Amino acid sequence: MPEGHTLHRLARLHRRRYAGRPVAVSSPQGRFAAEASTVDGQVLRSAEAHGKHLFHDYGPHGIVHVHLGLYGTFGEAALPPAEPVGQVRMRMVGSTHWTDLRGPNRCELLGPEQVDVIRSRLGPDPLRRDAKPEAAFERISRSRTSLAALLMDQSVLAGVGNVYRAEILFRHGIAPDLPGRRLDPLQWKEIWADLVALMRIGARSGRIDTVDHADLPEVTGRAPREDRHGGEVYVYRRTGQPCLRCGTAVLHRELAGRNLYWCPVCQPS
Template sequence: MPEGHTLHRLARLHKRRYGGAPVEVSSPQGRFADEASILDGQVLKSAEAYGKHLFHDYGPQGIVHIHLGLYGTFTEAEQPVTDPVGQVRLRIVGRTHWTDLRGPTRCELLTRGEIDAIKARLGPDPLRRDAKPGLAFARISRSRTSLAALLMDQSVLAGVGNVYRAEVLFRHGIAPMVPGTALDEAVWKDIWADLVALMRDGVKKGRIDTVAPEHLPEVTGRAPRQDRHGGEVYVYRRAGQPCLVCGTPVAHKELAGRNLYWCPACQPA
């Protein structure tokens, strides 16, 4: 599932390419056809992301709420427009570019009040300037649930997924199964600042890089990471491989249906 930086990149891209001008909106698949007919020819006022949610604001006509889920993808292209390929839920055509959305978990036209209700259910997003990290700490510090699970709970912290979860815990030497009640507020502030920096870098680069300069392949002589997710990381999807810092095999377990990775030596229980 795409993490928060991907949705913020999409929001910036769509705002730049389609914002402020009328756009053609259609649903070649047909599942969004009624809503698309309302929006077709309207001006896209703005696009923004909150956590893993994307919002296209068409003013009085409503706001399109998109959640990509596990299988949703956008494909972007320059004009001219070509025939749809596959099950295209939503197509947007602007002056110079067009984009197709396939396979989202959510693609729905909502009112501003309904959008506000979605945002109210989410924790603070490290990529938003209006974020209040203290709200996340208040929930974490009252919970006996593991930090690994809490960091993935979108009602606690919005936008952080499996990669950022594993990597930020490693970078701060925290065992993933430590309960939220054991987290010191000063450490939380460091974690939050780190997430802000890492995720902003992800927005800029379009990939997740978490490895310090001294541990990069060109410095240590190791082979660059080969993975469809891209980016240089310490533990994510490196189960059984040596830790880049201490050489201990990276550990792995399943937690709440998701894969969890950590270094038992660098993140002692």
């Protein structure tokens, strides 16, 4: 599932390509046809993200809410648009580019009140300027739940997914099973600042890189990571491989149906 930096990157791209001008909106697949006809030809006022949610604001005509889920993708190219291929839920055609949305978990036209309900259920987003990290820590500091689970709870912290969760815990030497209420306030401030910095890099580059300069392949001489997700990481999807800092085999287990990775030496219980 795409993490929050991907949605912010898309929002930035859609603002640049489509905002401030009329946009032709259609649903070649047909499942979004009625809603698409409502905003078709209207001016896209803005595009913004909150966590893993994307919102296209067409003013009085409504707000298109997209949640990509596990399989959703946007594909974009310069005009002219190609013939639709596959199940295109929503097509947007602007003055210079077009984009197709396929396979989202949600693609719906909402009113402002409905959008407010969605956002009220989300925790602070490290990539939003209006984020209040203290709200997340208030939830974390009262919970017996493991920090690894809390970081993935979108009502606690919006936008952090499996990769950032594993990497941020490693970078701060925190065991995944640490109860939230045992996290020190200073540790939380450092974690939040690190998430902001790492996710901003991800939003710019389109990939997740969490490895410090001293641990990069070109510095250490190790082989670059080969993974379809790209990016240099410490523990994510490196089960059994040596930790880049201490050489201990990276461990793996499932937590709440998601894969969890950590180094037992660098992240002692």
